[in-house]
Amino acid sequence: MIKDKLSRTPVSQQPLVVHKEEQGGIGSLVEVEINNRKIQVQMGTTILEACKENNIHIPTLCYHEDLCLAGLCRICVVEIEGMRTLQASCTYPITNKLKIQTSSEKVRKARRHILDLLLSEHYGECYVCHRNGNCELQSLAKEYGVDGFKFGHITERRHSVDRSSYSVIRDMDKCVLCKRCVRTCIDLQEVGVLEATHRGYDTTISTFYDKPLADVICINCGQCINRCPTAALKANDPSDEIWVAIDDPKKHVVIQTAPSPRASIGEEFGLPAGHSMTKQLNTALRWIGFDKVFDTNFTADLTIMEEGTELLNRLKKKIVEGDNSIKLPQFTSCSPGWVKYIEHFYPDYLDYLSSCKSPQQMFGALIKTFYAQENNIAPEDIVTVALMPCSAKKFECNRPEMHSSGFKDVDYGLTTREMAQMIKEAGIYLPDLDGSGFDDPFGDASGAGLIFGATGGVMEAALRTVYEIVTGREVPFENLEITPCRGFEGVRQASVKLEGTLPEWNFLEGVDLNFMIAHGTANAKKVMEALVRGELENIHFIEIMACPGGCIGGGGQPIPTSPEIRKKRAEAIYNEDRGLELRKSHNNPHIKYIYEKFLIDGPCGHISHKLLHTHYVKRGKFIA
Amino acid sequence: MLVSEKHGLTLEIEKLAEKYGRTREALLPILQEIQMKHGYISEFAQQEIANFLDIHPVEVYGVVTFYAFLSRKPQGRYIVKLCQTIACDLAGKEAIARAIERELNIKFGETTPDMKFTLEYINCMGMCDQGPALLINDDVYTHLTPHKTIEIIKSYK
Amino acid sequence: MPIMNDTIQFNVGEHRLALEKALKLAPQDIVMEIREAGLKGRGGAGFPTGTKWLMALSAIADKKFVICNADEGEPGTFKDRVLLDEYTNLVIDGITIGGYAIQAAEAIIYLRAEYKYLHHKLERFLEEKRENNQLGNNILNSGFNFDIKIRLGSGAYVCGEETALIESLEGHRGEARNRPPFPVNTGFMGYPTIVNNVETFASAAIIISKGAEWFREIGISKSYGTKLVSISGDCKKPGVYEVPFGISINDLLKMVQADEAKAVQVGGASGQCIPESQFDRKISFEDLSTGGSVMIFNKSRDMLHILRNFMEFFVEESCGQCSPCRIGNKKLLEGVELIEQGKCSYTYLNELIELGKSMQLASKCGLGQSSPNPFISILTNFENEVFSTR
């Protein structure tokens, strides 16, 4: 397995190592007194964690469950008896008996002062802000009953808004310098676009030389947006243009919806994480005025057919024909953040990527060709919108090569958050709606396409199909649930033995099909480094998703995010799959139909190559 | 920037990376040497350094912008740094500042067109008992008077 | 420029034998001697040096580091410069003794960029020490291996803060770390590290040379030994002086012939500003603590101008990571500007002083915890001049 590289996290932000000699070491219990209550906690627990476990609320701002500790906003300070200064509870590990006060006079005053300071520097007004109602700074102001600007209020912009990127917009005048985005970009994703620059009062989060985001090596994953407590980062929202298209009677506006937004959009309407809203969402979209509502899972199924076939072709060429120019392992290519990552960081390894487009782009190409023909609609009158959990999809649909239909295949990528906003704007409360299905000719798709949303899902879906193509039998897992593919371990590896192969696939008899799954580009980097070192010779297929947790944790998903929330969303998807009759891509009747009617030379054939496959750009790391 | 110059810089940075090690701890010494030799650390140099140390360019940029003695713009051959902290201030820094500005015909933060002098303020340089004081590159001058200062500047011209 | 007065510790007899003497002792004994002497850190914070060394000695690790903090950036402090320049041997021996005491093999002197002209001299000196077998392998045939490197700063006051210094050494922005863990457990590169001031190391060498008992006889209870003070501002004889702890401000002023003093800033920009009525207070860890800076202001000086200079310094030199310090100092500076313009209400002034107190409590490192000191002390002690009559 892949060795973990030494973490880049500064030593001070790594979990405290308690040496054995120190009072019993890790695992033993310590008694502390919080607000005069005696509490037992594990040695090394931070004060904040201890308080959480005991339902004592402490406000936080720079703290985020997914990220290393920073301890720099200071809003979480507490008073410890015998100490001259207040201590940040998020970073203070309990290793001995402490007497802690979480809301003494000093603490309350200090917090209030910090809050007043942050507000004085926070440009703009809450009611003209897209994070109104979901802003951590705003909630703090409410919590502390702030009713005025004690230290004045900044009235002029200090920075200009960076709107260069298709995916992420940065407004540094809303920034509170919590560095969550920095820790996301450098530590969690290892992309390294954002960092604190300058010092003192001039400290700003910025890109290299403060260049526009579009010009640096941002992969558009939007993970920074998900972790920004305020409105400093947001996705590039096309909903105004979509409204215009909807209101234009000449336009035929169709929308495809990916699996992950359905599993999370309820959160935007106040429901707890883990409620699937597929059917209600369809109704809402029709009410809003979309002419057709399609299921991206259909092209997810198609991706499996194409990508699975591509894999088998590669195996055949390599093993039977001995063609050494064929690259294995084959990497999935449906995550546009990952695609841009490899284009930047490993441009010499693009041949390992599957040439398949992502489901979003396959769909776009089909809508403006196949669908347009079948329904006699001029492709130029069709506007295709893609509802995605993802901010990188906005960049993807704007890639110049994504014009296989002769038009821009997908016109707009819309995130879950923006969709929820449109639904609210239309006066709809989503949970109240009755459900409805998807439109033909693509219809309802298989559960295999559905589970694309969670990390490991593409692999699981592909195995369900590949195994059956090769052996003629179903994958030997109970209820088709390929458990090694599931879970949230950063890098997973497993194998399935191919036995009893059909004659055509005899060369695979007895072969262990080895696969790997990684999510989050920091983990992708580990895999790529292993590949560069030549350690992945016997791996055949690797699924990589740019976002931690896969698409359910995508950069367009509802805020906040946490491991717990992502787990719930994944469960929602797996539950929905379990309940479906159709759970294998190759059994999807609509897929069969399209191969009979339109993609007549089959998976990876000539037509599909023109419409469903793509090529990549060697971008490299140099910032011009 | 010329291609050949770029390449020379790359080689230079590679040598420095060999000298100080290709780890993050080597960052400041490398930056300091580049700063000393070229008077500034160019955008290209920052990216190359990032490459050799396997860190991100923006991290190098973050460090360069943090430290007062590292600059991103070409500096004059002689960097005149006048101490602006209280002891020197009370000892008459203001008069010295005006005198230099007039003599070089530039303001603080600027460089003479012939790229000879850059004029900057710095914070306390530890010559409080002998103020006003200034640094020209690494050399220290103390007990300044406007006259004396002009003589010193002239000796560099 | 050497130390100005007849010194008590630094020139008494020869300290040349300190290193030899130390290497004959067990590391524990050195630590015990330092503890017994009651030596407290000379860099400003005054943490007991023996305790620090003991923690580092008992930490279990395959490597340990010694860092000599020569970043001397506090306005008005220049005694480390004099020590490094004139008493190089004492400092280097002190560092070596520290290394032996905690059983480290490597030391780094973090020299501020402004003192770069000392760099070559120090390097040459280290080379000499290596040739004389006082550094390097098997020092003075004791079996102890130890070497010292010099690393330059790049112009950042906050890098004098020990954890920011370590960050800087590791190639990062000089942003202070969270504590705990402390450097004695998790310091440079994650290894146990002692960070001490130049003067602390020199004092340690003196203690080993002359003994703890001798040392304890100087100074006053709880603040033993002498302190180097760097005196600047309005006086006839500015410079570095060695004084026993417990000396009063009055005596200091007499010594440097400052007749017109109305205010004394003790401890640099981040220290306290003392009015004439308090000139009988004493330099000591319990009363007026200082890393060495004493600045004298006479009757002609505008205290608000001085305060403004200090606050400008902090706005620029704050590392900018934590909110109380980054924004707070700016607000205090803006407050000074309001006062200058006669626009600051009494209520707002009090609000700013309260803010200052919160900054002292909630800032992440010593910079933000002490930067409100001049604001609060000048505005309380000189309210009449600075505020009421303006």
Ligand SMILES: Cc1cc2nc3c(=O)[nH]c(=O)nc-3n(C[C@H](O)[C@H](O)[C@H](O)COP(=O)(O)O)c2cc1C
């Ligand atoms: C902002 C700031 C600047 C500091 N600058 C210095 C310095 O220049 N030199 C120094 O020895 N200590 C400085 N210190 C104190 C160090 O953090 C640390 O306490 C000291 O190096 C410990 O050594 P000592 O125990 O020998 O005094 C500074 C502290 C702060 C908060």
Ligand code: SF4
């Ligand atoms: S107190 Fe100031 S210098 Fe210290 S960590 Fe906070 S911002 Fe940085």
